[in-house]
Amino acid sequence: MMPPDNNTVILTRDLKKEYELGAETVRALRGVDMQIDKNEFVAIMGPSGSGKSTLLNLIGCLDTPTAGQYWLGGEEVSQLDDNDLARIRNRQIGFVFQTFNLLPRTTALHNVELPLIYAGLPAKQRHEQAKAALDAVGLADRMTHHPNELSGGERQRVAMARALVNQPSLLLADEPTGNLDSATSGEIMDILVSLHDRGETILLVTHERDIAAYSDRLITLRDGVIETDQRHTIGEPVA
Amino acid sequence: MKILDAVILALRTVWAQKLKSFFTLLGVIVGVTFLISVFAVVEGMNRYVQDDFAGSIFGINTITIERIWSGRGGRQDAQTRRRQSRNPDITTADAEALREEIPNIWYMAYNTDRFMPEVRSGQNKRKNVRLIGVTDEYLDLQGWEIVDGRGLTRIDDVRAIRVAVIGDAIAQKLFPDESAIGRDIRLGPFRYRVVGVLKRQGGFIGVIRDAAVVVPWGAFQADFSRRRNVVDGIQIKFRTEEAMVAGQAAAEETLRARHRLRPGQENDFDIETASEVLDAWNTIKNVLLAAGPGLVAVALVVGGIVIMNIMLMSVLERTREIGVRKALGARRVDITRQFLAESATLSTLGAAIGVAIGTGLAKLVDIVAPLPASVPVYAIIMGVALGLLVGIVFGVYPALRASRLDPIVALRYE
Numbered sequence: 001m002m003p004p005d006n007n008t009v010i011l012t013r014d015l016k017k018e019y020e021l022g023a024e025t026v027r028a029l030r031g032v033d034m035q036i037d038k039n040e041f042v043a044i045m046g047p048s049g050s051g052k053s054t055l056l057n058l059i060g061c062l063d064t065p066t067a068g069q070y071w072l073g074g075e076e077v078s079q080l081d082d083n084d085l086a087r088i089r090n091r092q093i094g095f096v097f098q099t100f101n102l103l104p105r106t107t108a109l110h111n112v113e114l115p116l117i118y119a120g121l122p123a124k125q126r127h128e129q130a131k132a133a134l135d136a137v138g139l140a141d142r143m144t145h146h147p148n149e150l151s152g153g154e155r156q157r158v159a160m161a162r163a164l165v166n167q168p169s170l171l172l173a174d175e176p177t178g179n180l181d182s183a184t185s186g187e188i189m190d191i192l193v194s195l196h197d198r199g200e201t202i203l204l205v206t207h208e209r210d211i212a213a214y215s216d217r218l219i220t221l222r223d224g225v226i227e228t229d230q231r232h233t234i235g236e237p238v239a
Numbered sequence: 240m241k242i243l244d245a246v247i248l249a250l251r252t253v254w255a256q257k258l259k260s261f262f263t264l265l266g267v268i269v270g271v272t273f274l275i276s277v278f279a280v281v282e283g284m285n286r287y288v289q290d291d292f293a294g295s296i297f298g299i300n301t302i303t304i305e306r307i308w309s310g311r312g313g314r315q316d317a318q319t320r321r322r323q324s325r326n327p328d329i330t331t332a333d334a335e336a337l338r339e340e341i342p343n344i345w346y347m348a349y350n351t352d353r354f355m356p357e358v359r360s361g362q363n364k365r366k367n368v369r370l371i372g373v374t375d376e377y378l379d380l381q382g383w384e385i386v387d388g389r390g391l392t393r394i395d396d397v398r399a400i401r402v403a404v405i406g407d408a409i410a411q412k413l414f415p416d417e418s419a420i421g422r423d424i425r426l427g428p429f430r431y432r433v434v435g436v437l438k439r440q441g442g443f444i445g446v447i448r449d450a451a452v453v454v455p456w457g458a459f460q461a462d463f464s465r466r467r468n469v470v471d472g473i474q475i476k477f478r479t480e481e482a483m484v485a486g487q488a489a490a491e492e493t494l495r496a497r498h499r500l501r502p503g504q505e506n507d508f509d510i511e512t513a514s515e516v517l518d519a520w521n522t523i524k525n526v527l528l529a530a531g532p533g534l535v536a537v538a539l540v541v542g543g544i545v546i547m548n549i550m551l552m553s554v555l556e557r558t559r560e561i562g563v564r565k566a567l568g569a570r571r572v573d574i575t576r577q578f579l580a581e582s583a584t585l586s587t588l589g590a591a592i593g594v595a596i597g598t599g600l601a602k603l604v605d606i607v608a609p610l611p612a613s614v615p616v617y618a619i620i621m622g623v624a625l626g627l628l629v630g631i632v633f634g635v636y637p638a639l640r641a642s643r644l645d646p647i648v649a650l651r652y653e
Binding site: 057063082089095115119162 | 568
């Protein structure tokens with residue numbers, strides 16, 4: 001099979017993942033074929049046990065598949081070792097988590113700098129880029145605050161600045177509004193939409209239909225395979 | 240992640256948990272404090288023994304030649320005792336021969352001691368006096384200072400003039416209210432004129448000097464000597480240790496020739512140096528230096544295990560953080576480095592605190608006790624290096640544990 005063209009961000013072929021759970025083999029993913037192009041805003045939904053977490057881990061290069069192939073930004077990553085996966089995560093992927101996952105005891109600025117530290121950038125450049133990223137999410141005046149001095153929405157915005165600071169080719173958001181009230185959720189989704197408008201490629205995992213409605217394509221999973229995959233207009237209620 | 244970043248991060252983490260860090264470091268602090276203290280005391284004792292103690296008994300770079308008396312040490316068998324009783328006396332002729340043969344002599348003197356039941360002046364008397372007949376360089380050689388009057392001269396010696404230099408305790412006793420200089424003292428039937436008073440030495444060692452009456456060799460020979468031209472000891476002082484070692488060899492050779500000893504035959508005389516006292520101290524020092532590191536090692540190992548435990552706890556507590564770091568692109572080596580830097584920084588900090596406390600203790604000892612305790616630079620370097628080593632050795636396991644965490648599991652960790 002040929003590697004994907006330049007416009008393709010994610011391409012998977014017959015992606016499978018099995019776990020040994022005691023004597024039993026759990027087949028979490030049973031063969032997923034998926035292509036996501038540049039500047040798509042894709043939501044993934046599915047009941048628990050449908051394999052969406054497993055798929056997210058594989059796409060986020062936190063795990064490797066049991067079988068099948070996965071290209072990210074033109075590079076086949078399904079067979080890479082630990083160090084190369086770390087490099088891919090650092091350069092290609094920006095993570096936004098449900099629980100924000102900011103480091104406590106350190107400032108917003110330092111949190112945003114983390115990916116740049118692992119990219120090996122010198123301190124001065126790190127500061128500048130991190131400041132710019134925080135500025136972009138409207139938190140220029142919160143840089144020296146610790147996470148516990150910030151509201152939930154502010155924390156998630158710091159996390160988004162951190163996800164974007166390395167200019168990744170893919171933004172992975174795992175239930176980004178799961179810990180937020182509906183007003184703040186709206187704010188965060190508005191930011192995601194504006195990032196999408198700016199040209200970012202976004203993969204969003206959620207179990208809320210009204211959150212999924214912000215995307216322009218919805219993939220549903222069931223029992224480890226793709227059940228539906230349909231494009232829709234942003235804001236239009238999803239079936 | 241660069242090493243410097245890792246160290247800065249480590250300092251930040253340590254600072255964020257000051258109290259916990261301090262207790263974590265207690266073992267290392269105690270270990271290094273102990274290390275520094277032991278070295279400071281040993282170094283201080285060393286200087287004290289070399290400069291003051293040994294110096295005051297034998298003098299630095301001085302050899303003393305004496306006859307070996309039978310029964311000395313009490314462990315010899317009858318045959319050895321008999322042989323030793325036939326040992327020849329050391330004589331003034333021996334002394335003059337040594338003066339000819341030994342190069343680089345700085346001072347040379349010989350003496351004979353005699354116990355005197357008392358010395359008196361008018362109604363005042365002092366019992367149990369050590370009378371020493373000496374040649375003119377004796378006082379200088381021994382480093383016995385004169386606080387009042389003068390010392391003994393070559394002319395006193397040659398003309399057998401009845402003059403005396405007396406110890407402080409005798410001066411106090413015989414002339415409590417006035418200067419002793421120019422006054423007469425009675426030694427048995429003889430009248431001697433006091434020309435000098437020795438500086439008080441005091442203390443345990445000082446008993447000998449402070450209760451001494453020192454008179455010229457010539458007068459001593461005439462008035463008190465039982466056997467003419469026999470000396471109790473010959474002292475020769477050199478400027479350097481090398482000269483002393485060479486002089487000791489030359490003295491041995493000269494006396495063996497004079498006493499007609501065949502090769503392989505034992506010396507029938509004794510050559511003592513301050514190094515014998517130093518040897519005794521060295522034994523004590525070696526015990527200290529051997530036991531010290533053992534105790535230090537125990538403290539450091541205990542400290543290291545505590546650090547390892549705390550680091551393992553820290554890894555567990557920060558599982559989520561490790562997961563986040565990995566998700567953001569940290570490689571295994573980055574995580575390993577981070578935790579290693581943390582444990583190494585922690586324990587080096589502990590070592591630094593230990594050095595500070597140890598140095599403080601040494602200063603305290605220096606001020607409070609008569610020991611000149613001083614902290615040698617190599618002990619400081621060693622202390623800090625050991626701290627660093629402990630941190631690295633005991634940090635490896637927790638750091639590897641951290642680096643091997645699965646990011647998915649770590650991110651889900653509550």
